[in-house]
Amino acid sequence: MDHDKQDNQMHQNKKDRQLDQFRRQNTGNPMTDINGQKVANDQKTLRAGKRGPLLMQDFHFYKKQSHFNRERIPEKVVHARGFGVHGVFEATESLEEYTMAKFLEPGTKTPVFVRFSNFIGNRGSKDTAVDIRGFATKFYTEQGNYDMLALQFPVFILADAMKFMDVTHAAKPEPRQHMPQATVAHDNFWDYVVSNPESAHMVMWVMSMRGRPRSWRMMEGYPINTFRFINKEGKSTFVRFIWKPKLGVHSLMLDEANIIGGVDPDFHRRDIVEAIGNGAFPEYELCVQLIDEEDEFKFDFDILDDTKFWPEEEVPPKVVGKMTLNRLMDNFFAENEQSAFNPSNLVPGIEFTNDPVLQGRSFAYRDTELHRHHSANYEELPINRPISDVNHNLRDSYLKYPIEQDSVHFHNNMQAENTPAEVSPEEGGYENYPGQVEGHVTREHPSESFQDYYSQARMFWNSLSMPEKQDLVDSFSFHVGSVKNKDIRQKTVEMFGNVDTDFATMLAENIGVEPPQTAHVDYEKSSSALSQLNTPHSAWTSRVAVLIGDEFNGEELKKVLDALAGVKAKVDIVSETLAPVKGSDGLELTPTQTFLTVHPTLYDSIFVAGGKAKNQMKFDQAVMDFFKMQYMHMKPIAVSADAEQYVLQTEDNNMEGVVLASANPEFARQYVDALAIKRFWDRT
Numbered sequence: 151m152d153h154d155k156q157d158n159q160m161h162q163n164k165k166d167r168q169l170d171q172f173r174r175q176n177t178g179n180p181m182t183d184i185n186g187q188k189v190a191n192d193q194k195t196l197r198a199g200k201r202g203p204l205l206m207q208d209f210h211f212y213k214k215q216s217h218f219n220r221e222r223i224p225e226k227v228v229h230a231r232g233f234g235v236h237g238v239f240e241a242t243e244s245l246e247e248y249t250m251a252k253f254l255e256p257g258t259k260t261p262v263f264v265r266f267s268n269f270i271g272n273r274g275s276k277d278t279a280v281d282i283r284g285f286a287t288k289f290y291t292e293q294g295n296y297d298m299l300a301l302q303f304p305v306f307i308l309a310d311a312m313k314f315m316d317v318t319h320a321a322k323p324e325p326r327q328h329m330p331q332a333t334v335a336h337d338n339f340w341d342y343v344v345s346n347p348e349s350a351h352m353v354m355w356v357m358s359m360r361g362r363p364r365s366w367r368m369m370e371g372y373p374i375n376t377f378r379f380i381n382k383e384g385k386s387t388f389v390r391f392i393w394k395p396k397l398g399v400h401s402l403m404l405d406e407a408n409i410i411g412g413v414d415p416d417f418h419r420r421d422i423v424e425a426i427g428n429g430a431f432p433e434y435e436l437c438v439q440l441i442d443e444e445d446e447f448k449f450d451f452d453i454l455d456d457t458k459f460w461p462e463e464e465v466p467p468k469v470v471g472k473m474t475l476n477r478l479m480d481n482f483f484a485e486n487e488q489s490a491f492n493p494s495n496l497v498p499g500i501e502f503t504n505d506p507v508l509q510g511r512s513f514a515y516r517d518t519e520l521h522r523h524h525s526a527n528y529e530e531l532p533i534n535r536p537i538s539d540v541n542h543n544l545r546d547s548y549l550k551y552p553i554e555q556d557s558v559h560f561h562n563n564m565q566a567e568n569t570p571a572e573v574s575p576e577e578g579g580y581e582n583y584p585g586q587v588e589g590h591v592t593r594e595h596p597s598e599s600f601q602d603y604y605s606q607a608r609m610f611w612n613s614l615s616m617p618e619k620q621d622l623v624d625s626f627s628f629h630v631g632s633v634k635n636k637d638i639r640q641k642t643v644e645m646f647g648n649v650d651t652d653f654a655t656m657l658a659e660n661i662g663v664e665p666p667q668t669a670h671v672d673y674e675k676s677s678s679a680l681s682q683l684n685t686p687h688s689a690w691t692s693r694v695a696v697l698i699g700d701e702f703n704g705e706e707l708k709k710v711l712d713a714l715a716g717v718k719a720k721v722d723i724v725s726e727t728l729a730p731v732k733g734s735d736g737l738e739l740t741p742t743q744t745f746l747t748v749h750p751t752l753y754d755s756i757f758v759a760g761g762k763a764k765n766q767m768k769f770d771q772a773v774m775d776f777f778k779m780q781y782m783h784m785k786p787i788a789v790s791a792d793a794e795q796y797v798l799q800t801e802d803n804n805m806e807g808v809v810l811a812s813a814n815p816e817f818a819r820q821y822v823d824a825l826a827i828k829r830f831w832d833r834t
């Protein structure tokens with residue numbers, strides 16, 4: 151092994167080293183066939199005479215074409231559009247009192263692979279769709295793989311696994327023309343919603359800003375369903391997990407998300423690729439909410455009901471570890487597309503509860519991957535393999551990689567001294583919790599409160615700030631406004647009248663139906679944790695466009711760029727063309743984008759440096775367009791002393807968040823402070 155490779159391996163974690171065995175570089179080497187023969191001609195087929203037919207004996211062509219014909223595998227039935235990144239999880243707080251899971255022992259570092267995804271759209275749809283997002287983490291622990299599948303909301307759309315197919319059918323494109331793609335702005339989805347009232351709560355979350363994350367780095371993750379922790383003494387505690395991003399929770403406005411879907415459908419993956427490439431590794435804290443077994447019935451929600459969250463004020467989250475995403479995939483297909491997650495991949499110390507959705511999920515994931523990969527061996531694919539030892543009597547099926555040498559592959563046996571041998575729970579064997587079961591065979595809900603559809607939906611509404619409420623009304627109006635069937639629109643208004651009468655009345659007005667006859671439920675709780683305005687705000691890694699022409703003020707620009715570098719901002723120099731621009735002090739700068747290649751919605755902010763251009767009128771227009779759109783989206787704007795002509799102050803606008811350089815020695819610092827605020831909701 152060469153030194154570079156050896157050195158590299160020393161810095162790798164166990165999963166990296168395992169993946170290394172499968173990495174292959176074709177670049178720089180002679181071309182061979184799939185079975186190793188060197189290829190002399192890869193460009194022309196073998197023919198009988200110059201003008202004759204192809205010969206079947208052209209096995210190279212046959213392999214090339216037939217392999218290509220089989221390149222695609224079915225996309226995931228849901229969460230088809232996804233993107234994976236590698237990282238590490240480090241446990242920081244002892245949970246020994248609650249769980250024996252070893253990867254949660256403080257100081258333990260566990261390699262992880264995280265796949266972010268969209269629920270509805272197909273593999274080629276857009277990142278910024280208003281949608282449910284997946285946040286699936288595979289922990290490669292020393293006790294085997296533990297998969298934690300999360301969404302960006304704390305509640306789910308159904309309370310019984312039986313309905314999963316139905317809600318998915320309703321949300322996906324209408325089956326005759328397969329339209330519309332990657333959106334719930336259509337009749338089928340809202341027909342489902344009004345016909346299945348337990349969906350009301352999650353729909354509030356989907357329609358809220360949280361349905362449109364600014365970045366996966368600014369999105370919470372909730373595995374939603376209730377699990378159990380089991381400690382060494384066998385005591386069980388109910389647990390829900392939460393991922394909290396270090397950067398706080400931030401979102402796109404609805405029209406931004408819609409526009410970005412067209413101008414950069416890869417917006418979220420580009421964002422994480424840029425951040426990791428820039429060394430600004432995304433970080434998330436893992437929190438747990440714990441409820442003692444004795445307290446199972448102490449709350450006004452059922453802890454087994456996944457259409458309800460556990461309010462942080464009632465069940466405070468405890469931070470137990472940190473995840474850092476620090477490495478990009480080598481190959482999208484091998485890692486992202488072949489990855490398979492399964493909530494049944496558990497480790498000792500973590501178990502299911504009787505949450506009826508979780509129970510249904512325990513079967514669904516393996517089954518769908520068996521179909522997708524056409525083989526019982528998909529867990530042997532490099533991205534899915536555990537780093538712990540694997541010894542079992544499962545055999546054969548399509549594409550078996552390991553060459554099992556055993557002559558005995560059954561249990562119990564004498565010839566192999568009964569190996570592979572069972573492991574006692576004391577020595578790490580997985581043991582199911584001996585929970586008590588009672589009752590008759592039934593299809594009833596576990597408790598009455600499963601049918602309280604609106605209390606927590608109202609709590610969510612009560613907790614939102616004014617801009618978030620306005621945004622929610624707009625988002626509902628956009629989606630339900632696209633529904634053609636007036637009865638469904640009317641029923642939506644009636645349904646959400648149970649959540650808030652004013653809200654439903656505003657909606658009714660916007661979508662041309664009667665105000666609700668329903669009155670909202672009597673539930674006045676709120677939770678400050680539910681408003682995005684209360685999460686961390688920071689300028690870190692903001693995306694900034696510097697709009698610039700010739701004769702810009704070099705000294706001023708340098709100060710701004712230094713300040714932006716201090717917060718690892720991603721800066722694009724945007725000009726008329728990609729030809730270098732020259733400052734009045736002779737400083738030369740090469741633009742990275744032009745007004746044609748990017749769109750204002752792609753940036754968190756702009757710095758208007760201004761300057762001269764070949765086509766000054768066109769340049770001025772482009773700068774004005776950027777300015778107007780940034781202003782409209784309440785984003786911070788910085789303006790050079792030489793570019794104030796672009797600031798159109800009238801009596802009606804208050805210029806909140808517009809930072810001017812003119813006679814302002816604090817300009818650069820003030821600009822970074824404004825970047826941290828992100829949106830100036832009081833702007834007029």
Ligand code: HEM
Nearest residue numbers: 226227229265284285286299300301311314373374514518
């Ligand atoms: C009855 C309820 C549910 C059923 C039947 C179900 C089923 C499925 C299926 C079949 C997939 C596709 C998996 C694949 O092709 O690899 C999937 C993906 C996923 N599910 Fe669920 N799901 C349910 C609820 C949930 C809930 C409550 C969560 C999270 C709290 C969740 C999180 C995810 C995630 C993150 C993925 C994407 C995994 C990936 O990136 O490959 N699901 N689900």
